[in-house]
Amino acid sequence: MRLRDFGLRNGINEVIVITKGEKLNTAPIGIIVENEDSIFAKAKLFPSHTRSNVEKGSFFVANVVNDAVLFALATFEDLNEDYFESLDPPILRNSLAFCEFEAKIRGPIVHLRLSKGKVLRSEIRAVNRGFNAVIEALIFATRLKLNPKFAEKIRDCYEIIEKCGGEKEKTAMEIIKKKTGIL
Amino acid sequence: MRLRDFGLRNGINEVIVITKGEKLNTAPIGIIVENEDSIFAKAKLFPSHTRSNVEKGSFFVANVVNDAVLFALATFEDLNEDYFESLDPPILRNSLAFCEFEAKIRGPIVHLRLSKGKVLRSEIRAVNRGFNAVIEALIFATRLKLNPKFAEKIRDCYEIIEKCGGEKEKTAMEIIKKKTGIL
Numbered sequence: 119m120r121l122r123d124f125g126l127r128n129g130i131n132e133v134i135v136i137t138k139g140e141k142l143n144t145a146p147i148g149i150i151v152e153n154e155d156s157i158f159a160k161a162k163l164f165p166s167h168t169r170s171n172v173e174k175g176s177f178f179v180a181n182v183v184n185d186a187v188l189f190a191l192a193t194f195e196d197l198n199e200d201y202f203e204s205l206d207p208p209i210l211r212n213s214l215a216f217c218e219f220e221a222k223i224r225g226p227i228v229h230l231r232l233s234k235g236k237v238l239r240s241e242i243r244a245v246n247r248g249f250n251a252v253i254e255a256l257i258f259a260t261r262l263k264l265n266p267k268f269a270e271k272i273r274d275c276y277e278i279i280e281k282c283g284g285e286k287e288k289t290a291m292e293i294i295k296k297k298t299g300i301l
Numbered sequence: 302m303r304l305r306d307f308g309l310r311n312g313i314n315e316v317i318v319i320t321k322g323e324k325l326n327t328a329p330i331g332i333i334v335e336n337e338d339s340i341f342a343k344a345k346l347f348p349s350h351t352r353s354n355v356e357k358g359s360f361f362v363a364n365v366v367n368d369a370v371l372f373a374l375a376t377f378e379d380l381n382e383d384y385f386e387s388l389d390p391p392i393l394r395n396s397l398a399f400c401e402f403e404a405k406i407r408g409p410i411v412h413l414r415l416s417k418g419k420v421l422r423s424e425i426r427a428v429n430r431g432f433n434a435v436i437e438a439l440i441f442a443t444r445l446k447l448n449p450k451f452a453e454k455i456r457d458c459y460e461i462i463e464k465c466g467g468e469k470e471k472t473a474m475e476i477i478k479k480k481t482g483i484l
Contacts, residue, residue, distance in 0.1 A: 128467035131427035148465070149427070182427045214425045240423030242397045244314035244332070244365045247440075250433035257430075282331070284311035
């Protein structure tokens with residue numbers, strides 16, 4: 119068993135992490151992998167529900183997802199149970215794979231040790247710049263308070279989504295517009 | 302048989318297209334899909350080796366690829382036979398799928414009709430912003446003559462590749478640096 123078996127490769131892997139506090143929490147997280155042939159990874163965890171759930175002993179389950187709408191929704195709110203195809207282990211609908219990790223927090227970093235994983239679907243998809251632009255727009259959206267100039271970057275992403283995206287990407291763009299107010 | 306079976310989905314699909322003139326030509330092309338459940342697609346084809354090969358009756362084979370280095374190399378030069386795992390049909394090493402199309406040129410558009418396709422590998426990979434930034438940098442690199450300001454955009458991509466990419470993405474970045482002179 120190694121990280122790459124479940125789609126986690128060297129570099130930063132943008133996934134949706136599910137933890138549990140009073141209710142299920144879903145958050146996009148970048149999992150940092152230095153050796154994809156190992157079971158060890160890490161992530162930066164700033165103060166957040168994800169972090170406080172882990173501090174209180176929650177499981178830490180990463181879902182490998184290629185659905186632009188799920189990424190958009192998880193960025194702004196917790197996905198409710200309707201978005202899950204399984205609750206134990208927690209698996210979002212259409213997830214490609216899930217990985218369960220033992221998680222230990224040290225300072226701003228959570229150290230991760232893969233304990234279980236499964237490939238659920240092995241759907242292939244050609245590169246879509248619209249999908250990629252959704253991910254970039256979401257990054258800028260979460261940093262908008264730090265730098266209002268990111269509004270312009272988000273609009274650049276909209277142009278690419280309009281031109282290259284499919285239905286999911288365009289729905290994700292509408293979510294971003296609604297949540298950020300950047301039209 | 303439908304486009305989505307081979308990873309081509311609604312929107313613009315960035316793939317590597319192989320045609321044959323005096324020798325094999327490899328070029329990144331955006332295949333436009335309006336109905337992924339059909340066998341029909343199209344692409345813009347400006348004057349290029351790809352276009353003149355099709356005009357002379359070449360086959361038109363799309364490879365669905367998720368390898369940053371292949372995208373970078375194919376943007377700047379033709380990939381030689383060492384990069385192929387099969388020559389008939391033409392399949393680049395590590396391609397996820399290939400699709401053969403009947404191609405008819407009308408004005409700037411090539412109209413495509415899927416005649417054959419096969420999924421070769423069903424490798425999953427979590428979203429990597431470094432990979433996505435390689436694709437964006439390549440788009441800007443090909444348009445650099447139109448607008449020298451794209452140099453700055455390419456440098457923005459380098460930052461993301463450095464931070465988020467794996468080895469393949471960093472190798473692709475070195476190729477972009479060498480070919481464009483943008484450091």
